[in-house]
Amino acid sequence: MRTNIRYILITALRDWLFIGLFIGTLVATAISATLGSTALIEEKEMTLSFASGSARLILMTGLIVFICFHIRSAFDSKEIDVILSRPVSRINLVISYFLGFSFVGLLLTIPIIAIIAAIGVLNWAGFAVWAASIILEMALVVGLALFSAFTLRSAVTSVLACMGFYVVSRMMAFLVFTSHSGMVAEPKFAIFRWALQAISTVLPRLDFFGKSEWLIYGLKSAQDWQFYTAQAFIFIPLLLAATMIDFKNKQF
Amino acid sequence: MITRANKFIRLHLLLAVLVALQLGYWYKTKDVAPEMEIVPAVPGREVIHAMTFGDDQFYFRVLTFYLQNAGDTFGRFTPLRDYNFNKLYHWFNLLDELDAKSNSIPSMATYYFAQTQNTKDVRYVVDYLYIHSTRDVSTKWWWLVQAIYLSLHKLEDKDLALKVSKPLINDTVPAWAQQMAAIVREKRGEFDDALRIMETIRDNAKNIEDKDLKYMEYFVKERIGKLDKITAKHKDSK
Numbered sequence: 503m504r505t506n507i508r509y510i511l512i513t514a515l516r517d518w519l520f521i522g523l524f525i526g527t528l529v530a531t532a533i534s535a536t537l538g539s540t541a542l543i544e545e546k547e548m549t550l551s552f553a554s555g556s557a558r559l560i561l562m563t564g565l566i567v568f569i570c571f572h573i574r575s576a577f578d579s580k581e582i583d584v585i586l587s588r589p590v591s592r593i594n595l596v597i598s599y600f601l602g603f604s605f606v607g608l609l610l611t612i613p614i615i616a617i618i619a620a621i622g623v624l625n626w627a628g629f630a631v632w633a634a635s636i637i638l639e640m641a642l643v644v645g646l647a648l649f650s651a652f653t654l655r656s657a658v659t660s661v662l663a664c665m666g667f668y669v670v671s672r673m674m675a676f677l678v679f680t681s682h683s684g685m686v687a688e689p690k691f692a693i694f695r696w697a698l699q700a701i702s703t704v705l706p707r708l709d710f711f712g713k714s715e716w717l718i719y720g721l722k723s724a725q726d727w728q729f730y731t732a733q734a735f736i737f738i739p740l741l742l743a744a745t746m747i748d749f750k751n752k753q754f
Numbered sequence: 755m756i757t758r759a760n761k762f763i764r765l766h767l768l769l770a771v772l773v774a775l776q777l778g779y780w781y782k783t784k785d786v787a788p789e790m791e792i793v794p795a796v797p798g799r800e801v802i803h804a805m806t807f808g809d810d811q812f813y814f815r816v817l818t819f820y821l822q823n824a825g826d827t828f829g830r831f832t833p834l835r836d837y838n839f840n841k842l843y844h845w846f847n848l849l850d851e852l853d854a855k856s857n858s859i860p861s862m863a864t865y866y867f868a869q870t871q872n873t874k875d876v877r878y879v880v881d882y883l884y885i886h887s888t889r890d891v892s893t894k895w896w897w898l899v900q901a902i903y904l905s906l907h908k909l910e911d912k913d914l915a916l917k918v919s920k921p922l923i924n925d926t927v928p929a930w931a932q933q934m935a936a937i938v939r940e941k942r943g944e945f946d947d948a949l950r951i952m953e954t955i956r957d958n959a960k961n962i963e964d965k966d967l968k969y970m971e972y973f974v975k976e977r978i979g980k981l982d983k984i985t986a987k988h989k990d991s992k
Contacts, residue, residue, distance in 0.1 A: 540823075548818070548819065552816075672808045673807055674808070712808075714809050715810060719855060
C-alpha cells in the first residue's frame with residue numbers, strides 16, 4: 503500500500519501537478535485581487551470570494567484530470583495486472599489508490615488554504631469550517647474520480663463523466679428546490695419530479711461544501727459544518743464500496 | 755496521371771481560393787458587431803440560484819462586479835441618464851436574494867447610480883433602499899438615511915421621505931438617525947408629529963449622547979417652537 507502511495511506521489515511530481523496547480527492558484531488569486539481592488543466597497547470580501555471559488559475549481563478540475571488519466575494509463579500499460587500479480591487484493595488496491603490520491607490532494611489543498619489565509623481572514627471560525635469543507639470535498643472528488651476511472655473504459659469519458667457528476671452535485675440545491683416547487687406537484691409532471699428526486703438520492707450534496715460566505719460572515723449555525731461532514735463520511739465509503747464491487751467483477 | 759508538380763500547384767491553388775474566400779467573408783462581416791446593451795436583461799430567480807453552483811457568495815460578487823461595470827465595458831463610457839433604472843431596480847433586488855447582508859449593492863445604488871442626470875430615476879434607488887433596509891433596520895438604518903436625503907433633496911418628494919423615515923423610529927437605531935424622522939415632519943410642517951417623535955426618542959433611547967440631546971433641544975425650541983409647550987407640560991406633571 504505504501505509503495506503505491508509513494509508511486510502516486512512520484513507520478514504527481516513527474517506530471518508537474520503540484521507546480522502546475524500551485525501556479526494556477528496563484529494566478530487565479532492575483533486576478534481575484536485585481537478584480538477585487540476595483541470594487542466600490544468590500545474589496546477584501548470580493549477578493550476572498552473570487553479567490554476561494556476559483557481556487558476550489560482549479561483544485562477539483564486538476565485532481566479529476568490527474569486521477570482519471572493516471573488510472574486509465576495504469577490499465578492500458580498493464581500496471582494494474584502487474585500489481586495484482588503480487589499478493590495484493592483488489593480491495594487493498596482501491597484503498598491504496600484512494601489514500602494515495604487523497605494525500606496528493608491534501609498536499610495541493612494546504613497551499614490553497616494558506617493563500618486564502620494570506621489574503622486576510624475576516625472570520626476565523628468561518629475560515630476553519632471552510633478549510634475543513636475543502637479538504638472533505640477534495641476527498642469526495644477523489645472518490646468520485648476513482649469510481650469514474652475504474653468503471654469507464656476511456657480517460658476522456660471518465661473526466662467528462664466525473665465533471666458532469668461534480669457540476670450536477672454542485673447544483674443539487676437547485677434540483678431539490680425544483681422538485682419541491684408548486685409546478686412540479688401537478689400530476690402531469692410526476693415523472694419529472696420522481697426523476698429529480700431519484701437524481702438527488704444518488705448524488706452527493708456538494709452545495710453544502712466550500713461556501714465563500716463562511717469566509718466573510720462566518721457560520722449561521724452548526725448545521726453548516728454538520729451537513730457537509732455527514733455527507734462526506736457517508737458518500738466517500740459509498741463510492742469506494744461501489745468502486746471495489748465493480749473492480750472485483752471486472753475481467754481483464 | 756497527376757504529376758507531383760501538378761498536385762503541388764493544385765493544392766496551393768485550393769489554398770489561395772480558400773484564403774480569398776475567407777478575406778471576402780471578413781470584408782462582408784467586419785462591421786457586424788454584437789448588440790451591447792447597457793444594463794443586461796434581468797435573469798429569473800430560479801436561474802440565478804441554479805447558476806450559483808452551491809456558492810451564493812461567489813456568484814453574488816461576480817454579478818456585483820458585472821453590474822458595477824455595466825455600460826462601461828469594451829471601450830464604452832455610458833452616461834448614467836442612458837441606463838434603464840427599472841432593470842437596475844430589479845437587479846438590485848435580485849442580488850439581495852443572494853446576499854442581503856452586504857453593503858455593496860446599496861452603496862452602488864446610493865453613491866453611484868443615484869448621481870444620474872435623469873433625476874426621476876432616483877425614485878428607483880429610493881424604492882430599492884427602502885426594501886433593502888426594512889429587512890433589518892438595526893443594521894441597515896444608514897441606507898434609510900441616504901434614502902431620506904435623496905427623497906428630500908434630489909426628488910423633492912416629502913411624501914416619499916415620510917414613508918422612508920418611518921422605520922427609523924426604532925430604539926436600535928442611533929438617536930441622530932431617528933431624529934431624521936422628526937426633521938422630515940418638520941419640513942412637511944407637521945410640528946406636532948415632529949415633537950411627538952422627539953419625545954419618543956427621548957423616552958425610549960437607551961443612551962442619548964449630550965450632543966444629540968442638545969440638538970433635540972435646539973430643534974424643539976428653534977425649529978418647531980414647541981419648547982414652551984414642553985416646559986409647561988413638565989411643570990404640570992410636577
